[in-house]
Amino acid sequence: MDVSLSSPLSRIPPSLSLSRTPFPPNSHTRRSFSLFPNPKLSTTFPRKSLIWRQNQFFTVAAQHQEQSDCEDFVLEDVPHLTNFLPDLPSYPNPLHRSQAYAVVKDTFVSHEDVVAQKIVVQKGSPRGLHFRRAGPREQVYFTSEEVRACVVTCGGLCPGINTVIREIVCGLSYMYGVDDILGIEGGYRGFYSKNTKKLTPKVVNDIHKRGGTFLQTSRGGHDTNKIVDNIQDRGINQVYIIGGDGTQKGAAAIYKVANYEVEKRGIQVAVAGIPKTIDNDIAVIDKSFGFDTAVEEAQRAINAAHVEVESVENGVGIVKLMGRYSGFIAMYATLASRDVDCCLIPESPFYLEGKGGLFEFIDQRLKENGHMVIVLAEGAGQDYVAQNMQAVNEKDASGNKLLLDVGLWLNQKIKVSRNICFVSADPTYMIRAIPSNASDNIYCTLLAHSAVHGAMAGYTGFTVGPVNSRHAYIPISSLVLRLSLDIRESNVKRRVLQRVTQTTNTVKLTDRMWARLLASTNQPSFLQNNETMLGRVDGDSVDVGNKMMINSKTNASVSTVLSSVKSSSYSSGVQWFDEIPVHFAWGSNGWLDSPARNSNFGTV
Numbered sequence: 146m147d148v149s150l151s152s153p154l155s156r157i158p159p160s161l162s163l164s165r166t167p168f169p170p171n172s173h174t175r176r177s178f179s180l181f182p183n184p185k186l187s188t189t190f191p192r193k194s195l196i197w198r199q200n201q202f203f204t205v206a207a208q209h210q211e212q213s214d215c216e217d218f219v220l221e222d223v224p225h226l227t228n229f230l231p232d233l234p235s236y237p238n239p240l241h242r243s244q245a246y247a248v249v250k251d252t253f254v255s256h257e258d259v260v261a262q263k264i265v266v267q268k269g270s271p272r273g274l275h276f277r278r279a280g281p282r283e284q285v286y287f288t289s290e291e292v293r294a295c296v297v298t299c300g301g302l303c304p305g306i307n308t309v310i311r312e313i314v315c316g317l318s319y320m321y322g323v324d325d326i327l328g329i330e331g332g333y334r335g336f337y338s339k340n341t342k343k344l345t346p347k348v349v350n351d352i353h354k355r356g357g358t359f360l361q362t363s364r365g366g367h368d369t370n371k372i373v374d375n376i377q378d379r380g381i382n383q384v385y386i387i388g389g390d391g392t393q394k395g396a397a398a399i400y401k402v403a404n405y406e407v408e409k410r411g412i413q414v415a416v417a418g419i420p421k422t423i424d425n426d427i428a429v430i431d432k433s434f435g436f437d438t439a440v441e442e443a444q445r446a447i448n449a450a451h452v453e454v455e456s457v458e459n460g461v462g463i464v465k466l467m468g469r470y471s472g473f474i475a476m477y478a479t480l481a482s483r484d485v486d487c488c489l490i491p492e493s494p495f496y497l498e499g500k501g502g503l504f505e506f507i508d509q510r511l512k513e514n515g516h517m518v519i520v521l522a523e524g525a526g527q528d529y530v531a532q533n534m535q536a537v538n539e540k541d542a543s544g545n546k547l548l549l550d551v552g553l554w555l556n557q558k559i560k561v562s563r564n565i566c567f568v569s570a571d572p573t574y575m576i577r578a579i580p581s582n583a584s585d586n587i588y589c590t591l592l593a594h595s596a597v598h599g600a601m602a603g604y605t606g607f608t609v610g611p612v613n614s615r616h617a618y619i620p621i622s623s624l625v626l627r628l629s630l631d632i633r634e635s636n637v638k639r640r641v642l643q644r645v646t647q648t649t650n651t652v653k654l655t656d657r658m659w660a661r662l663l664a665s666t667n668q669p670s671f672l673q674n675n676e677t678m679l680g681r682v683d684g685d686s687v688d689v690g691n692k693m694m695i696n697s698k699t700n701a702s703v704s705t706v707l708s709s710v711k712s713s714s715y716s717s718g719v720q721w722f723d724e725i726p727v728h729f730a731w732g733s734n735g736w737l738d739s740p741a742r743n744s745n746f747g748t749v
């Protein structure tokens with residue numbers, strides 16, 4: 146079946162749906178800094194210095210010499226294909242003519258819409274980091290006929306992968322009239338070791354009802370050059386990559402080779418990442434898809450364990466859940482269930498013997514209630530287990546450390562010298578192999594649509610996800626250039642920031658959610674004034690992004706750009722450092738373009 150004929154867009158005459166009216170190249174980089182042209186805001190935040198991190202290469206943080214009473218606003222922007230191909234033409238978005246969006250008031254997201262990373266602020270707080278709001282743009286950089294898209298899924302399973310695949314295919318087809326979509330089978334290695342699968346709305350119609358991934362997945366096998374060669378050979382110009390932190394690192398590598406080396410390679414390819422992990426350990430975004438489904442499914446296992454242990458004398462149940470480095474599933478399943486007496490997660494070290502230890506607590510609970518349920522994240526107590534078991538330092542094909550079986554170990558430890566009836570449940574794989582629930586299905590649809598809109602709008606090297614519940618485009622990696630306070634010192638510090646994969650999202654013991662859990666189960670915190678442990682907890686809670694002071698030598702080329710920027714009244718564009726494009730923009734009127742707040746210290 147010719148899908149384009151059945152899509153609403155097919156009814157649009159081609160000349161109207163995607164005319165070849167060129168949009169000024171790079172126009173998005175020429176916009177002035179009127180991100181918030183609200184006069185009230187301009188008076189409230191006078192003389193604010195501006196930080197503009199644009200594209201993958203986070204631009205420079207610079208401070209006005211006169212201290213403003215309110216700190217900087219930072220936009221960490223995503224790369225755009227016109228950074229690499231400045232003459233790329235653009236076209237009116239076919240959604241202009243879509244029946245679905247016919248009566249929508251704001252079909253298109255304004256170039257000036259941003260999403261704040263920090264939503265709870267105080268009067269006088271810094272404006273902080275922002276990301277571009279996701280959604281359709283007025284102009285697109287691909288015609289429907291020229292798009293050749295591909296979808297790949299990598300890493301472990303997670304409920305909802307099939308829904309994301311389905312919605313990418315249907316979104317591209319129904320919203321943008323694209324009918325050339327390839328499925329890459331078996332993860333990254335599928336790019337070069339397997340044939341592709343043609344994806345149409347008909348082919349993917351029912352896949353969201355099934356768990357797993359319709360395209361199959363794998364670990365390891367990431368050979369960036371081979372993958373990019375394959376993308377090039379197949380004429381693929383939009384790559385949708387669904388996977389966890391390892392996958393996103395792989396996506397960053399593909400994007401880098403495909404786009405940085407565009408002059409060598411000459412490829413116009415938009416790389417979009419859709420974050421997937423059942424562990425919910427991806428930084429920046431609110432929550433990963435499938436997580437809610439997993440927590441819901443974990444309830445069944447907890448409930449079964451509870452029924453078993455309360456039906457016998459001295460019943461102890463252990464339910465092991467997934468969570469390699471992050472205990473979110475265990476924490477949320479515990480909070481949701483109320484049948485759990487103790488939750489052990491990787492972030493909270495525990496001990497067995499002595500005052501405040503696990504054994505003391507078990508004995509106390511058994512005395513009080515006659516039974517108990519322990520929920521255990523698979524990564525909990527790994528150091529402890531390693532001391533007691535023959536530790537084999539094995540890794541999986543992706544280089545992830547294989548975990549020791551903490552459930553088995555704890556089971557044996559508790560049994561010693563206790564007359565108990567033991568129930569052990571290991572639903573780890575069951576909870577990730579099921580189809581996604583209703584709310585995850587809707588979430589997956591939004592993610593897929595955001596990715597499609599972003600790629601069609603010419604963004605690349607980005608990950609999609611909700612930040613404070615609004616969907617945003619987050620750069621997968623950025624080159625961070627950081628200036629000293631005095632620009633004349635040309636003291637540039639820099640490093641590559643993997644925005645999405647630099648840090649792992651973990652349960653912060655210093656946040657109130659963990660305290661809620663402790664209050665709910667009334668279990669020991671295992672901290673017991675242990676200074677080392679407290680130090681570790683404090684350290685863990687520090688935002689790694691704030692710790693980025695890099696010792697590198699002055700970079701003359703960067704200071705040259707800064708000087709030239711500084712001397713103009715308004716400037717923006719791209720400069721290349723070490724073959725890496727850095728976007729800059731600077732207005733002599735400074736923040737909000739207000740003459741009253743003339744800042745002669747620009748930011749690139």
Ligand SMILES: Nc1ncnc2c1ncn2[C@@H]1O[C@H](COP(=O)(O)OP(=O)(O)O)[C@@H](O)[C@H]1O
Nearest residue numbers: 300301364365367388389390391392394395543
């Ligand atoms: N640092 C990296 N650079 C490039 N590819 C990577 C990197 N880490 C992992 N990958 C690739 O990403 C894929 C999935 O990674 P994995 O860690 O298994 O799962 P997840 O993406 O869910 O964390 C694998 O094919 C792996 O080879």
Ligand SMILES: O=P(O)(O)OC[C@H]1O[C@](O)(COP(=O)(O)O)[C@@H](O)[C@@H]1O
Nearest residue numbers: 300301389421422423424467468469
């Ligand atoms: O047995 P596998 O497939 O390697 O998966 C085990 C791991 O996968 C996870 O579900 C996380 O996988 P991803 O990082 O790939 O999403 C962990 O919780 C678990 O340790």
